[in-house]
Every structure is written in structure tokens, then in C-alpha cells.
Amino acid sequence: MLELKAEAARLLSDATGKPVSPESLGPAPKPEMGFFASRVAFELGGNPAEKAKEVAGKIKSPLFTAKAIGPYVNFFPSEDYSKQLVEKILSEKNNYGKGKQAESVMVEYSEPNTHKAFHIGHLRNTALGIALSNILEHAGHKVIRVNYINDLGLHVAKTLWALQKFHAGEEPPENKGKWLGEIYAEASKKLRENPEGDKEVRELLQKMDSGDAEAIKLMNETREWSLDEFKKIYEELGADFDKWYYESDIKGETKEIVKELIGKGVAKVDDGAVIVDNSPAGVNLLQRSDGTTLYSTSDLALAKHKFGDYDPDRSVYVVGSEQKFHFQMLFETLKKWGFRQGEKCFHLAYELVVLKSGKMKSREGEVILYEDFSKEAKERALKEVQEKNPDLEDKEGVARAVGIGAIKYSMLKVSNTKTIVFDWEKSLSFEGETAPYIQYANVRCHSILDKAGKKGKPGVVGAPELVYELSRFDEVVAEAAKEYSPHVLALYAYSLADAFSGFYTKQQVIGSKDEAALLALVGAASVVLENTLRLLGIEAPRRM
RNA sequence: GGGCGCGUAGCCUAGCUUGGAUAGGGCAUCGGCCUUCUAAGCCGAGGAUCGGGGGUUCGAAUCCCUCCGCGCCCGCCA
Numbered sequence: 001m002l003e004l005k006a007e008a009a010r011l012l013s014d015a016t017g018k019p020v021s022p023e024s025l026g027p028a029p030k031p032e033m034g035f036f037a038s039r040v041a042f043e044l045g046g047n048p049a050e051k052a053k054e055v056a057g058k059i060k061s062p063l064f065t066a067k068a069i070g071p072y073v074n075f076f077p078s079e080d081y082s083k084q085l086v087e088k089i090l091s092e093k094n095n096y097g098k099g100k101q102a103e104s105v106m107v108e109y110s111e112p113n114t115h116k117a118f119h120i121g122h123l124r125n126t127a128l129g130i131a132l133s134n135i136l137e138h139a140g141h142k143v144i145r146v147n148y149i150n151d152l153g154l155h156v157a158k159t160l161w162a163l164q165k166f167h168a169g170e171e172p173p174e175n176k177g178k179w180l181g182e183i184y185a186e187a188s189k190k191l192r193e194n195p196e197g198d199k200e201v202r203e204l205l206q207k208m209d210s211g212d213a214e215a216i217k218l219m220n221e222t223r224e225w226s227l228d229e230f231k232k233i234y235e236e237l238g239a240d241f242d243k244w245y246y247e248s249d250i251k252g253e254t255k256e257i258v259k260e261l262i263g264k265g266v267a268k269v270d271d272g273a274v275i276v277d278n279s280p281a282g283v284n285l286l287q288r289s290d291g292t293t294l295y296s297t298s299d300l301a302l303a304k305h306k307f308g309d310y311d312p313d314r315s316v317y318v319v320g321s322e323q324k325f326h327f328q329m330l331f332e333t334l335k336k337w338g339f340r341q342g343e344k345c346f347h348l349a350y351e352l353v354v355l356k357s358g359k360m361k362s363r364e365g366e367v368i369l370y371e372d373f374s375k376e377a378k379e380r381a382l383k384e385v386q387e388k389n390p391d392l393e394d395k396e397g398v399a400r401a402v403g404i405g406a407i408k409y410s411m412l413k414v415s416n417t418k419t420i421v422f423d424w425e426k427s428l429s430f431e432g433e434t435a436p437y438i439q440y441a442n443v444r445c446h447s448i449l450d451k452a453g454k455k456g457k458p459g460v461v462g463a464p465e466l467v468y469e470l471s472r473f474d475e476v477v478a479e480a481a482k483e484y485s486p487h488v489l490a491l492y493a494y495s496l497a498d499a500f501s502g503f504y505t506k507q508q509v510i511g512s513k514d515e516a517a518l519l520a521l522v523g524a525a526s527v528v529l530e531n532t533l534r535l536l537g538i539e540a541p542r543r544m
Numbered sequence: 545g546g547g548c549g550c551g552u553a554g555c556c557u558a559g560c561u562u563g564g565a566u567a568g569g570g571c572a573u574c575g576g577c578c579u580u581c582u583a584a585g586c587c588g589a590g591g592a593u594c595g596g597g598g599g600u601u602c603g604a605a606u607c608c609c610u611c612c613g614c615g616c617c618c619g620c621c622a
Contacts, residue, residue: 021562029565039564042603048564070565113622150622273620282547285619295622324548325617351549351615359615388584402584413570414557417549419615426556426571430584433557433570440584448581483561491558494569505577505586522581544584 001472005036007063008075012038015058025075031468034067034074041071079460082467082521086458089470089524096531097474101140101481106310107133109318110239114151114226115159117181118233119360119367120422121320121353124411126239128350129318130537131412131486136316138535139481144310147241148302149230150295151223151248155184157205160218161197162187177229178371180222185365223248233370236404238537243309250301254293257300258286266336276333284329299330300337307341314344316484321349321417348484350416356423368422377403380428381436385544392543401539403428405435408538412490433494435538438529441497441504445526446542448509449519456519463507463521469499470528477535486536493532500525 005022012020020040028034041052048071056073059066064075089096109129112122129145137143162183173179191197207215234240258274261267267276272289286297306315317327327347335342354360360367381403385395392398410427414420430436461467473492480488503525509518533540 024562026562026564033565037565042564072565153622155622270619275619283619288620290620292620294620296619320616321549322616323622326622329619349549354615384584389582418557419550421556423556429571431571432584434584436584437570440582444582444585451581487558491569498569501585504581505583508580510581543582 001035001475002478004063004075004077004471005475007061008036008038008059008066011059011061011066012040012055012073015055016040016044018043028069028072028074031464033069034076035064035468035471037069037072037074039072041068041073077467077471081471082461082463083458083517085467085471086461086517086520086524089527090458090520093527094531094534096527097138097477099139099474099478099481101136102142103313104142104144104310105136106144106146106306106312106315107136107318108146108148108306108316109133110230110234110241111148111150111319112226112230113155114149114223115156115180116184116226116362117178117365117367118230118370119362120370120373120411121360121367123237123370123373123407124350124353124420125318125320126234126237127408127411127537128348128416128486130237130239131489131535132316132318132348132484134535134537135477135480135486135489138477138531141481144243144312145241146243146245146306148245149227149247151219151226151246152208152251153247154201154205156219156223157201157208158187158191159184160208160215160222161201161204162190163222164218165197165200166190172225175229175371176222176225177227178369180225181362181369182365185363188363189365233374236374236400237408238539245302245305247295247298247302250305251293251298253301253304254297255287255291257304258293258297261286261300261333261337264337266333276329276336278329278332281328281332282325284333296326296330299326300333303330303334303339303341307339312341314346315341316346316348318348318350321351323347324349346484348416351419353411353420353422356421373407373427374404376424377407377428379403381406381430384430389544398541398544401541402430402436402439402544405439405533405538406430409435409438409490409536412486412536413494415485415487435533436544438493438497438533439538439540439544441500442526442529442533442540443542443544444504445500445522445529448522449526452510452515452519454519456521456523457516458520458524459514459517461514461517461521463503465499466503466521466525469496470524473528473531489532490536493529493536496525496529496532500529 005025008025009020009022025036025038028037041048041055044051052068052071052073056066056068064077066073066075107129110126112118133143133145159180208219267274267286274287276284278284284296285294287293331342331345378399382399385399407427476489476492509522512518530540
């Protein structure tokens, strides 16, 4: 589609003498009215309908024909477009729709804290990060995926305090990471009820800071529990990282960085604390008046490492929107510090996942844990699979694909500026605008292809809605990458599946007179459905 | 006080960057469709003061102003 639009924009510019951009070409109300349309006739003065006719008359291209419909100039792909498109899809397969962007882009995402619960908020983050990375890659970029783990600080001390005080000698349950999250909530509760514990927590924190052997040993051991849990979750979610950064590895450098920034005149001492004055936007606090550094300082150290290790052209941070101010300050400071990437940092800010009762609070234990959510999703999916397809092999595997797909998609389909109010039933629905609907469309493709038992041959076919959706995949990927908006691709996946479902019910493939061409079309549909799901990080089972 | 985001049918949501074709979807409700490739599906019906008001424009969900409601943020939390 990008190719068609580029050509159309060029010809429209020539025909009207006005610059017409490919982006200005919007969709027609339906594919039967053309694959896209220009509104340029409105800008030419005089009667738009007559102008549209005039302009359309001047457009000649082997790729499409232009036709005025009212004041619009609509573009209809050439007679054999469907054949060429299907050929292209079938030959390019996984690479179909691949873009020509060529920067290296670092994407930092997920970022859970050790010793705390991994909840559905982290799921939104992780699902976004996976999809965004894949989309950027398909747009042509080289993508470096990194995770940053906060394994230091007060939350760790609190958890270890409660672990020693209330659970000494206990045999940890199987999921030790989850257990730590529960103990963290317990610690917070106990400390609220009984503030004297604060002193002991601070002592422990002090020990951890000063390198007390026993404290460090406990810290490291329990840290692994959380990391083991995260790794299991990442395996299930298909999250991949080229590099894991840990706060414990970089915290030691923060004081040096503060000194360096003061030396360079970027930071200054103010009220005993160290700040970077980013007026008028605000102030970036780097060091408390007691000499300790903050997480914002660690983020500077982290950036130095990331840029040093990979020298990316751009750096994307997938982090909740409540940290917008923090990232604005971080990016300003990085620029002043002299990193070329400072200009090319982007905070992909997404709104939170909240409960009907309000914000989730790890401290209160008021969270939906990823583990519980995913377990419920897989169980419901398994029940569904058993009901609908009792003879299916590997029901567990299919149930996992369907269940995990459903919960990821429920997070991916909404724009990141929207708060998600968590609802079990909605996020675990398998009907309508959901991952299973999309997966099911692909399963139907395979069902036809398997049954036919032979390869199709690309040919001219009807099915304008399906051909339209297949053709605009490249455009959608480019758009999603440009805007850092995975939901654009998620919604496209639904449109494509919807178009296929419509085709499927209307058009018998096997035994029809156009069988070969239709089989090829179905094969192409499956390729694009699978590409889309793959980029979203959702599995595409062949049967379900 | 300042800044950011959100407000579209009973519920959820797309569209807002770049103003234009009857404001798209989904859930729920009601009515149809399995002797042809999997009904996790398809077709149809009802349901929308696009938060309120004002403005710009031939034309506003979209741009500007203003007000209201909700959420988040604004140097010693992360």
C-alpha cells in the first residue's frame, strides 16, 4: 500500500501543482470504493466535484486507476493487483511488509523490582515492550532489548526484615519469587501497625549498604528467587532481552557522576542537595542533602552504560505515565551531559492498570498477580479447547497460546493513553475483539490449506476487503513504529481477521472454480495473520 | 497554584497528529444462520446531546477559547 500511495501522491502533485503527501491519502469508506482517496479537490477552489473529475482524468498509472467520486479522487488498484499482492506475500513470507528504517533503537521495558510482586501492571508494560520492539524491528530498525532491574533499596530491606523476623527457618514454597512479594506486603503492613520495626529495617539497609557479608548473602540469595520467577514469566510471555542491567551494579557509580556533573557545571548544590536546574520545566534532584543518591541518579548511570555498551541512535523507555516528569528531567540532563542520544530519547508512557477499587498497591498486597491472572487464563482456555475440540492434540499448548494471547491482547488493543480498569471477564473473553478471534481466523486458513492438500496459484480474485487489509500491512507497521503505538497493529490484526472471517463465510474455497487462486489468497492471509500475531508477541496455533 | 492525560450508546473502545464521504468496532440485548473448508464464527435490529458552552470554517469528535468531572505529576519516594 505504501508503494501505491507514494505513486498516487506523486501523480496528484503533478496533476494539481500542489504538494500532496502520501499521508494525506485517507481510506475510502469501503474497499469497493477504492483503496484510498484524496481530498485535494477541496483545496483547488471552484467546485470540488468538478475539480476532482478534472484531477482524476489526469492520473494515469499501471498501478491503479483514479476515479472521482463526488469531491474525492478515489484510487482503485489495477485489475491484477490481487494476484501480484498474493505473489509478493507468498514469496516474502515473514519479511512481507518489512520497512526500510535503519537506525539502532534501544528499547528498555518490563523493569520489575526484585522482592516485589510481578503484577498485571508489569504485564501491560512487558506486552507493550515486546510488541514495540518487534514492530520497530519489522520497520527495519536494529533493536536492542534491555531490562533494568531494581534490586536495591528500601523495598528489599523491608522484605528481608520480615523474612527474617516472621519466617525464619520456614521452608519456602515452590514459587519463591511470589512468596517474596507477599512478604513485602506483609512487611509494609507490619511496619504500619508497628513503626518500631522501622529502626530494624534501617539497620538492615545500613548493613546491605556497607557490605555486611550476611546481609549481602541473604540479599543475593533472595534476589535470585525473584529473578527466577521473572525468567519463567518472560519465557511464557516470549519476552527477550539482549541485556539485563541491575541497579546493584550501577548504584556505586552515582556519586562519581554527581561529582562529574557538578564539575561540568551541569549540576549544582542547592540547599545541601544536588540538582540540575532544567528551568522552566523543573528541577532534577540527583542527591539528597544527606549525601545519598536517588533513582534519578541511577537512571543517569544506567544511560551512560546503555549508550556506552551499544551506542544506539535512539533510546525508548517503556515506563508508566506517572514518571513523565522524571523522564523529561532525565532527558534534559542527558543532553546537558553531552550524550547525542539525549535528543533521541523517548518515554513511551502508558497509563496504569487499576482495579475497580482504585490503584493497585504492592505494599498493601492489593494487586492482581501475573501468576494468578495467567493461570486463570490458561485454565479457561483449556476448558474451552476441551469443549470445542476434544480430539485436539496438545490441548495444554493450545490453551496456553490462547489464554496468554487473550490477556496480552486485552492490554495491547487499547491506546497507551488510556487507563485500563481491570476486569476479569473482559480480559479473559475469547470472543469478539480478542486474540482468540484472530488466532481462530488463522486456524481456519490452515484448515482449508490442510484439507486442500495442495498449493494454490496466485491469480486475480475478488474479496476486496481481504485484499485491502492484506495490502495495508506495511503501512500499519510503519505507522505503529513511527508513533510507538502497538495498539495500531493490534487493531489492524482484528480488522484483518474480520475481513478473513467475512471472506470465509461468503466464499467456498475448496472445489470452487477459482480454487487455485483462492487457496493462494488463503495462504497469503495466513502469512499476514501470523506476521501480525508474531509482531504482537502472540502465538498462532495451527489448530484450536 | 502550575503541568500532563482522559471524558465518544448500558459497559469497553477506534478515530483527534494531517478538519471533509451515513462517527467505525467489540461486549451486553433482541432476531436469524451449522447435510459444504472448525459456529472461538457469520448476517440483521435497536442503542451516540462525540463532557457543557462559545468561536474559527463552505464543513468540527478532530483546530482555538472557556468551564466541568476523573486520574497522574510538580527537589530530598521509585
